[in-house]
Amino acid sequence: MRALVTGDLERASSLTGTRLSPFLASEECTWLWRVRLAQADEDPSAAHWVARAAVAEPGGQVVGHAGFHGPPDEGGTVEVGYTVDPAFQRRGYGRAMVRALLAWARSEGGVRTVRASISPDNEASLATIRTFGFERTGEQWDEDDGLEIVHELNV
Numbered sequence: 001m002r003a004l005v006t007g008d009l010e011r012a013s014s015l016t017g018t019r020l021s022p023f024l025a026s027e028e029c030t031w032l033w034r035v036r037l038a039q040a041d042e043d044p045s046a047a048h049w050v051a052r053a054a055v056a057e058p059g060g061q062v063v064g065h066a067g068f069h070g071p072p073d074e075g076g077t078v079e080v081g082y083t084v085d086p087a088f089q090r091r092g093y094g095r096a097m098v099r100a101l102l103a104w105a106r107s108e109g110g111v112r113t114v115r116a117s118i119s120p121d122n123e124a125s126l127a128t129i130r131t132f133g134f135e136r137t138g139e140q141w142d143e144d145d146g147l148e149i150v151h152e153l154n155v
Contacts, residue, residue, distance in 0.1 A: 001033040001040075001051060004024055004025050004029065004030060004033050005030050005033045005034055005037065007025050007030075008025075009022060009024075012024070012025070016053060018053055018060065018062060019060070020062050021062045021063075021085055021087075023085040023086070024062065024065060029083070032065075033051070036050040036067075043070075043071070045071055046070050046071055048071070049068045049070055050067045050069070050070060051065055052065065052066055052067050054066045054084075054096075054097050056093065056096075063085050064085045064088065064097065065082070065083055066081065066097040066100065066101055067080075067081055068080060068081065068101070072110045075112065076111055076113060077111075077113040077115055077152075078113075079114070079115040079116065080098065080101045082097040082098065082101065089124070094124065094125065094128045095128050095131055098116075098129060098131075098132060099132070101114070102114060102132060102153070111155060112155065113153065114134075114153045115150060115151065115152050116151045116153075117140060117142070117148040117149070118148060118151070119146065120148075120149050126149070129151055129153075132153060133153055134152060134153045135151060135152060135153070136150070137150050137151060
């Protein structure tokens with residue numbers, strides 16, 4: 001993440017062992033890496049949870065990133081976060097990312113609930129999570145993103 005924040009795509013690719021896309025080093029993503037780095041600096045256990053490149057199989061093309069907003073809270077809830085590179089949208093990669101995130105959550109001890117907070121205008125993400133049976137549980141106001149609809153799924 002540090003390499004991506006500084007725009008060193010070659011180093012980031014070398015460190016991950018995967019040819020990362022320029023999208024991951026764009027400002028659309030680097031703001032998130034800054035947030036996640038600060039989070040991991042404060043709580044090193046968070047690094048395991050917060051960000052991974054999403055790699056399409058079988059070709060190995062990086063199509064975005066996915067992770068959780070952090071480790072499970074006291075109640076066993078994690079919140080998903082995923083972004084599909086605009087060059088790869090509307091090809092099912094968002095669903096594949098959510099499927100992988102759910103499998104990851106189920107494989108980790110202590111996760112009972114997966115949450116998704118999505119803008120009411122983001123029809124693609126709302127449709128994606130409906131596929132997996134997420135249920136609307138409320139609304140919240142996010143300082144950066146505005147109104148979000150909160151959905152949860154027991155795992």
